[in-house]
Amino acid sequence: xxxxxxxxxxxxxxxxxxxxxxxxxxxxxxFRYATTVAHDYDAPLGICSVLESEDINIFDSLTPSKLRExxxxxxxxxxxxVQLAEQKGVQNVQPLVYEGGDVDDVILDRVxxxxxxxxxxxxxxxxxxxxxxxxxxxPRLAKKAPIxxxxxx
Amino acid sequence: xxxxxxxxxxxxxxxxxxxxxxxxxxxxxxFRYATTVAHDYDAPLGICSVLESEDINIFDSLTPSKLRExxxxxxxxxxxxVQLAEQKGVQNVQPLVYEGGDVDDVILDRVxxxxxxxxxxxxxxxxxxxxxxxxxxxPRLAKKAPIxxxxxx
Numbered sequence: 001x002x003x004x005x006x007x008x009x010x011x012x013x014x015x016x017x018x019x020x021x022x023x024x025x026x027x028x029x030x031f032r033y034a035t036t037v038a039h040d041y042d043a044p045l046g047i048c049s050v051l052e053s054e055d056i057n058i059f060d061s062l063t064p065s066k067l068r069e070x071x072x073x074x075x076x077x078x079x080x081x082v083q084l085a086e087q088k089g090v091q092n093v094q095p096l097v098y099e100g101g102d103v104d105d106v107i108l109d110r111v112x113x114x115x116x117x118x119x120x121x122x123x124x125x126x127x128x129x130x131x132x133x134x135x136x137x138x139p140r141l142a143k144k145a146p147i148x149x150x151x152x153x
Numbered sequence: 154x155x156x157x158x159x160x161x162x163x164x165x166x167x168x169x170x171x172x173x174x175x176x177x178x179x180x181x182x183x184f185r186y187a188t189t190v191a192h193d194y195d196a197p198l199g200i201c202s203v204l205e206s207e208d209i210n211i212f213d214s215l216t217p218s219k220l221r222e223x224x225x226x227x228x229x230x231x232x233x234x235v236q237l238a239e240q241k242g243v244q245n246v247q248p249l250v251y252e253g254g255d256v257d258d259v260i261l262d263r264v265x266x267x268x269x270x271x272x273x274x275x276x277x278x279x280x281x282x283x284x285x286x287x288x289x290x291x292p293r294l295a296k297k298a299p300i301x302x303x304x305x306x
Binding site for chain 2: 033
């Protein structure tokens, strides 16, 4: 190992937090961790949620008004987190609301390339309703993402 | 969500770093991240490696001298990381060398209950040679551990 290199601190400079619509404990703790890091190291914070276009059940999926309602709800959730982060003193917070077919793909192929974070923060129980892949996104992204991932409990 | 609660910082107070014997890039970065957190937040740091008793191939497994040699090697690797962490100014660093049948089980059932970390840090490529379960331990522990897990890249 290179001792010189190893002696350098490792600090994350751009933090991406994924949030779902549920206020579960791990999502709250993920928010608290992401805002602590962004605050203490003066890092820009992106707060991201994904509206899965195929998220809505077959009876609702063709109604534009239902989709608008759902989109407005996700935007409101993200806006609320952004506001709370700003109240905690994080200087640079960006809402990132995306739509697409599969939440993992949207985060990996669009959100990460767009926002260019070096750390992704997610709650252990963060998952998206009606996602085609069941279960929490954290461990999957910890495996597949090209950047560091923290799964918060 | 409880806005009062959400406004609290979330800081990790006991950090557990897992290291393997390879000096791959993600292990080095995991070390740098763990020592940065332990230094900046004055947290005790445990540096852990697991010697899998069934790690050694069938021809070597019955030789006590081979096992001693292997154990001494793992202890030396951990001691080296401990020394580097102390050189970086981390105040409280503990070497944690364990032996057992399966590295995931050893970490989940023995190391975490003993050291009581609230954050586990692991490199994305950290894996143990000849482990019965192939692949990096990080995403598996991110799923199974009762504490927060960061997979560092």
